Amino acid sequence: MAEIVIQNLRKEFGSFTAVQSSSFKIEDGEFFMLLGPSGCGKTTTLRMIAGLELPTAGEIYINGEEVGQKPASKRDIAFVFQMFALYPHMNVRKNISYPLASQGMPRAQIREKVAEVAQILGIEAILDRPVGGLSGGDRQRVALGRAIVRNPACFLMDEPLGALDAEFREHMSHELRALHDRIGATTVYVTHDQLEAMQMGDKIVVMNHGVIEQFGTPQDIYDKPATMFVAEFIGSPHMNFLKFHGSLAAGATTVEMHHQTLGMPALREAFDGDMVYGVRPEHIRLSDSAGYRGEVVATEYLGTTQIVTLQTHNGEVKARIASDQVARVGESVGLDFDPATVTLFDNQSGRAIRSNLNAGVLSHG
């Protein structure tokens, strides 16, 4: 069991900064997601927690102990690699028992533990097979077996489902989450797939260019994005951004856009300049009575819902509406935004402007 605290963690490779001063806290037993686009420094962060990479600056605490300079083997962690990294010259059983052999555990006990783990993962039948011919899913299970056999304080997983095909991924992600719920050990999980992060995680850290953009629960991150990057990266289609210019006082609850008044949660700070009115596609309704208008450019049928793309004076907007509602291309329709869900952003820096909606989230972001 482990609580992991990361403080001002930084990693430079020569003149390139892969991770810039990250801080976040992983509670004991949490399923924690490190989410971000390719090359943003997720793997580097995870490798520093594991001890495979030494931080340039900052601290890593596992259960209150600073481990930044400790070797990997002394940190009581298990790592599941993106490509599994099963030892190719050993069979499944040897692969799983390898970490135990290093501790000098007696053979009989190793056999027992391996059998127990194999049973949890349902791989008893392949224990004596070489790893070379295994399917992706079985390799994944063996890699997990090698990790859980030691009862480590925490699991670090680098895109463990990245090598599987889409259908199987779904299945394995449920299996993984169930396994976590059963074992209860802290898990840090790296992914670039926002859906996976939302589905599986208790908490999510969103990274971009080595910087932590937001840290919080999936709901908070989805409903109250701290930056435009987060709003854009999470959700499909992503949040709509209506650009406008104006001056708003603290306490304002409406903005003027193209001669229309649009609602939003009361602001907690004043702002003057270029802004972005952010609203998720599912919080837009098409209604003829609404004053703010757009022209339907395209529709995309998705079964129970459809995505309607509209051209407005403030940019392109996508709305998710019921598929039985009629939207014809070329038609002009009114757009009704759900004011309680709106986030305003500073267009220049991309950060969210504090309001009644997101004040609680931004204070520790």
Place this chain on the structure above:
Amino acid sequence: MSSYSVTEPSSRQKWIAGCLVIAYALITIMPLLWIISTGFKTQNDAIAYPPEVFFEPTLEGYVNLFTTRTRQTEEFLQANPPATWYDEIVHERGMAIVGPSRFGERFLNSVIIGFGSTFLAVVLGTLAAYAFSRYRIPLKDDLLFFILSTRMMPPIAVAIPIFLMFRSLGLSDTHAGMILLYTGVNLSLSVWLLKGFIDEIPREYEEAALIDGYTRFQAFYKVVLPQAATGIASTAIFCLIFAWNEYAFAVLLTSGNAQTAPPFIPTIIGVTGQDWPAVAAGATIFLVPVMVFTILLRKHLLSGITFGAVRK
């Protein structure tokens, strides 16, 4: 992984390819067969013209290779009847064995120097290649180029300085000196070849082992080495072939104590006759260790290749 041609070659293509391979094999194996058969000929058969393909085999060449003999009078030969089969062969030519030749010694020297330098070149090469592959080393590229540059001229071009160096260091005509020299020459090849192989082994294996509680050296020993078996085996074969066959340095730097077989074999031809069968016998025996070594390691060349444990 590698791509294969989708279309099967036609039987005609296969037939032509097969013929070409057989022709090539025949051309390369002819001299070898010639040497081996000459080893079993009499001296007269060996120089017969036109060359004899069918002849009565004799072990005379092999006996001559391993012994020194003197011509004896009829009386002496009658007073000392041959005690063994090889005595008998010598007797028939009116000679008697006075002692062993130096071939055994020279052959042993070749074994010690050839295998010794191969072992060192492979061990040092593996360690160096691992370091070059995995660690951040200042001036890494320059060092690698420098190592390669020792191969940019034939080693014999530096024969004179090496000769002088060995003389003043007391390494001339010693086993240690020859092992050192051949190791030095082979090391560049070994580092480069092995670096290529080790680069191909994903670091994740070692990192997994490090996390599993093994030390860096254990990870190297238990995870990297088995993966590099193919590379190590092929490197060892190349190194051995060079050290085993090397002639020029051996002539220059060895004479009595540490002389290897290559400079010795031509001297077997003798002062009086033209003992081609003995030379051929020496060459045949000389071939055996490299062949056995290659055949033994061939298994590793094929079985060391593993696919798919890390997905790419």
